[in-house]
Amino acid sequence: MKKKTKDLDFPRPLTTVDLAIFTVAEDALKVLLVERPTEPGEPFPGLWALPGGFVDVDHDMDLEDCARRKLVEKTGVASLYLEQLGSWGNATRDPRDWSVTHAYFSLIAREPLKLRAGANAADARWFPIVGNTVRTRLAFDHAEILGTALQRLRSKVEYTSLPAFMVPKEFTLTELQHAYEIVLGRPLEKSAFRTRVLAAKLVEPVNKLRQGPNRPAQLFRLKNSRTPVYFARTFNPRYDK
Amino acid sequence: MKKKTKDLDFPRPLTTVDLAIFTVAEDALKVLLVERPTEPGEPFPGLWALPGGFVDVDHDMDLEDCARRKLVEKTGVASLYLEQLGSWGNATRDPRDWSVTHAYFSLIAREPLKLRAGANAADARWFPIVGNTVRTRLAFDHAEILGTALQRLRSKVEYTSLPAFMVPKEFTLTELQHAYEIVLGRPLEKSAFRTRVLAAKLVEPVNKLRQGPNRPAQLFRLKNSRTPVYFARTFNPRYDK
DNA sequence: TAAATAGTGTCTCTAAGACATTATTTG
DNA sequence: CAAATAATGTCTTAGAGACACTATTTA
Numbered sequence: 150m151k152k153k154t155k156d157l158d159f160p161r162p163l164t165t166v167d168l169a170i171f172t173v174a175e176d177a178l179k180v181l182l183v184e185r186p187t188e189p190g191e192p193f194p195g196l197w198a199l200p201g202g203f204v205d206v207d208h209d210m211d212l213e214d215c216a217r218r219k220l221v222e223k224t225g226v227a228s229l230y231l232e233q234l235g236s237w238g239n240a241t242r243d244p245r246d247w248s249v250t251h252a253y254f255s256l257i258a259r260e261p262l263k264l265r266a267g268a269n270a271a272d273a274r275w276f277p278i279v280g281n282t283v284r285t286r287l288a289f290d291h292a293e294i295l296g297t298a299l300q301r302l303r304s305k306v307e308y309t310s311l312p313a314f315m316v317p318k319e320f321t322l323t324e325l326q327h328a329y330e331i332v333l334g335r336p337l338e339k340s341a342f343r344t345r346v347l348a349a350k351l352v353e354p355v356n357k358l359r360q361g362p363n364r365p366a367q368l369f370r371l372k373n374s375r376t377p378v379y380f381a382r383t384f385n386p387r388y389d390k
Numbered sequence: 391m392k393k394k395t396k397d398l399d400f401p402r403p404l405t406t407v408d409l410a411i412f413t414v415a416e417d418a419l420k421v422l423l424v425e426r427p428t429e430p431g432e433p434f435p436g437l438w439a440l441p442g443g444f445v446d447v448d449h450d451m452d453l454e455d456c457a458r459r460k461l462v463e464k465t466g467v468a469s470l471y472l473e474q475l476g477s478w479g480n481a482t483r484d485p486r487d488w489s490v491t492h493a494y495f496s497l498i499a500r501e502p503l504k505l506r507a508g509a510n511a512a513d514a515r516w517f518p519i520v521g522n523t524v525r526t527r528l529a530f531d532h533a534e535i536l537g538t539a540l541q542r543l544r545s546k547v548e549y550t551s552l553p554a555f556m557v558p559k560e561f562t563l564t565e566l567q568h569a570y571e572i573v574l575g576r577p578l579e580k581s582a583f584r585t586r587v588l589a590a591k592l593v594e595p596v597n598k599l600r601q602g603p604n605r606p607a608q609l610f611r612l613k614n615s616r617t618p619v620y621f622a623r624t625f626n627p628r629y630d631k
Numbered sequence: 632t633a634a635a636t637a638g639t640g641t642c643t644c645t646a647a648g649a650c651a652t653t654a655t656t657t658g
Numbered sequence: 659c660a661a662a663t664a665a666t667g668t669c670t671t672a673g674a675g676a677c678a679c680t681a682t683t684t685a
Contacts, residue, residue, distance in 0.1 A: 157486055160447045161402040164479075164490060204479070206401045206488040211480035236477045236492050238405075238445070239452035245398055247447040249405060249490070251477050308549075323637075340639070341674050348673090363635040364682035382623045382673075564664075581666070582647050589646085604662040605655035623646075 162238060163248035166215045167201030167291070169234065169298035170224065172259040172275070173315045173328045179259075179275040180295065181223065185288050192244050193288030199295065200273065201250065216253040223273060229374055230256040230314040234298055242290045252294050254301060256314040306332045307383040310351050313371055321359050321366035322346060329384070337384055351378045403479060404489035407456045408442030408532070410475065410539035411465065413500040413516070414556045414569045420500075420516040421536060422464065426529050433485050434529030440536065441514070442491065457494040464514060470615055471497040471555040475539055483531045493535050495542060497555040547573045548624040551592050554612055562600050562607035563587060570625070578625055592619045 170181040180199075187194040200223045209215035213231070220228055231253055238249030259275075276283040281296050305311050312328035326342050346352060353372045358365035411422040421440075428435040441464045450456035454472070461469055472494055479490030500516075517524040522537050546552050553569035567583050587593060594613050599606035 157404065159444070162405050162445060162447055163398065164403050164405065203400070204403060204490075206403055206481070212477060212490065233476050235474050236453060238492070240447070249445075249453065249492075251479070251490075321637085338675055338677090339637095340677090343638075344673075360683085361636075362684050364637045364684095366637055385675080562664085579648055579650090580664095581650090584665080585646075599656095601656080602663075603657050605657095605664045607664055625647090 160247070163243060163246050164204045165201055165248065165250040166204060166212060166219060167199040167250045167252045167294065168216060168220055168223070168255055169199055169252060169295055170220065170228070170255045170257060171298075171302060171315065172257050173312070173331050174259045174275065176327075176331060177277040178331055179277050180283060180298075182274060182276050182283070182285075182287075183223070184272040184274075196288040197274075197276070197283075197285050198288035199252070199291045204251075212251050213253075216251070216255075220253075220255055224257060226257055228255040228257045228314075230311065230377070234294070234301060237290055237294060250289075250294075252298070254298050256302075256311060258315055258317050303332060303334075308380045310346075310349070310378040310380075313351065314377070319355055319357065319368045319370050321368060322352075323366060325352075325369075333384070335385070342384075345380065349378050349380060401488070404484060404487050405445045406442055406489065406491040407445060407453060407460060408440040408491045408493050408535065409457060409461055409464070409496055410440055410493060410536055411461065411469070411496045411498060412539075412543060412556065413498050414553070414572050415500045415516065417568075417572060418518040419572055420518050421524060421539075423515060423517050423524070423526075423528075424464070425513040425515075437529040438515075438517070438524075438526050439529035440493070440532045445492075453492050454494075457492070457496075461494075461496055465498060467498055469496045469498045469555075471552070471618070475535070475542060478531055478535060491530075491535075493539070495539050497543075497552060499556055499558050544573060544575075549621045551587075551590070551619040551621075554592065555618070560596055560598065560609045560611050562609060563593075564607060566593075566610075574625070583625075586621065590619050590621060 168181075172179050172181075182197040183200045185191060185193045185196050185198050201219060204212065204215050209218070213233070216231060217227070220226075220231065232255075234252040234254040236249055236251045238247070240247045242248055242250075276285065278299065281299055282292055283295070286292075287295065302311065306329060312332055313325060315332075316325055316328050322343050323339075325346065326337055326339065329342070330336055350372060352369040355368050355370050357368045359368055409422075413420055413422075423438040424441045426432060426434045426437050426439050442460060445453065445456050450459070454474070457472060458468070461467075461472065473496075475493040475495040477490055477492045479488075481488045483489055483491075517526065519540065522540055523533055524536070527533075528536065543552065547570060553573055554566060556573075557566055557569050563584050564580075566587065567578055567580065570583070571577055591613060593610040596609050596611050598609045600609055
């Protein structure tokens with residue numbers, strides 16, 4: 150701990166980090182939740198919550214560092230996509246004290262993926278998104294945070310390549326389109342979709358085909374797997390006069 | 391203060407709120423800065439900084455509340471546009487301790503506007519944006535925060551009505567276009583601009599004209615002065631093959 | 632050959648880009 | 659009248675929407 154001058158001697162809020170980790174699997178958008186511990190003194194025992202925990206001032210270099218650590222702890226994968234969602238802080242969200250959480254937003258491809266509950270959670274599980282939330286009551290203000298995360302995800306998917314982060318490393322254009330449609334909840338037009346994705350140079354073909362009971366499909370991979378692509382237009386802009 | 395259970399007894403970061411307040415004036419985009427106090431123990435004495443300060447756990451209901459309070463303290467205006475920009479937290483940004491700031495992003499029209507320095511600042515002043523920053527060294531990591539704010543502003547201006555919040559209550563379409571051009575740093579095509587703004591039902595005419603040494607211009611006001619409009623396309627998408 | 636999905640082509644439509652033209656005021 | 663800016667019109671173009679059509683595999 151560093152030296153403190155006298156005037157810093159006032160109450161400070163609790164500081165935590167929470168993660169909204171999304172994936173697409175079994176034709177649904179899913180979010181990763183963990184079960185709150187039931188030890189005495191723990192708030193919201195037994196309820197499901199976004200994975201997260203306290204910032205460890207002595208070990209975390211910075212907030213994003215802390216978020217990445219928790220992401221790996223929970224999923225075992227280093228997500229390609231992690232962005233800050235926002236912070237929620239007020240006097241009542243945690244019954245223990247004035248608290249602030251820094252919510253992060255992550256997209257992962259659900260490939261091997263062995264879920265680990267980790268220190269502060271009894272169990273971890275994928276919950277399908279229904280409407281703007283999940284079919285279970287969430288701890289803290291996590292329903293609100295999840296709602297904001299979904300809003301952000303859906304609005305960004307309209308003009309970015311975000312779904313490409315929720316798909317296996319090699320994928321067909323139809324599979325990518327399907328990921329878009331699941332997140333957006335509406336069908337997209339095939340030929341326009343392909344033209345756009347190829348024109349954006351978002352993907353490049355690999356020398357492999359996906360076999361099936363029909364014509365095999367060209368497999369692609371992301372050209373730049375780090376940063377998303379921003380399109381100049383949204384999909385299907387409603388021409389509502 | 392609420393009761394604390396024993397396991398909450400670990401070091402907590404300092405928690406602050408900072409504001410990037412922008413306006414358009416004298417053909418330039420400007421940001422509001424305050425001068426750091428020079429009392430002993432204060433970090434970065436005499437340097438310019440984004441206005442902000444510690445979260446007051448006993449008086450602030452929540453973070454946004456705290457941001458609004460500081461905004462009014464500094465500018466005397468309740469901005470129509472305030473959004474969260476993000477949070478910056480690490481061990482080194484404040485020499486006093488591990489600290490987290492919650493940065494907010496605000497747009498105001500520079501009408502009457504009497505700047506007030508307020509408690510923790512010797513002086514407050516508008517600085518023109520040059521490139522991605524201002525022509526003075528900033529305290530803390532505020533140069534980075536300002537850079538992120540500018541990035542967010544410029545990218546959002548491509549597909550939203552944000553500049554409408556930096557223009558007086560009544561304005562001509564040319565004035566609005568001018569605000570766009572100042573933020574974006576490039577000229578827009580007049581006829582396309584007008585068609586888009588009118589088609590979006592963003593503005594409505596008031597029964598007044600702006601007089602000048604030429605043909606007078608129709609004055610408009612925002613139709614919904616609370617929420618910005620999102621366009622389905624960006625301005626001038628670069629057709630770079 | 633039928634079934635199934637991959638992939639392309641055609642025609643229309645919306646809105647932007649470029650730029651010219653008309654409109655309305657003051658001096 | 660000239661000067662100046664407001665406001666609109668014309669023609670072209672990029673890319674989406676709708677939907678048909680062709681291609682290539684397995685059973």
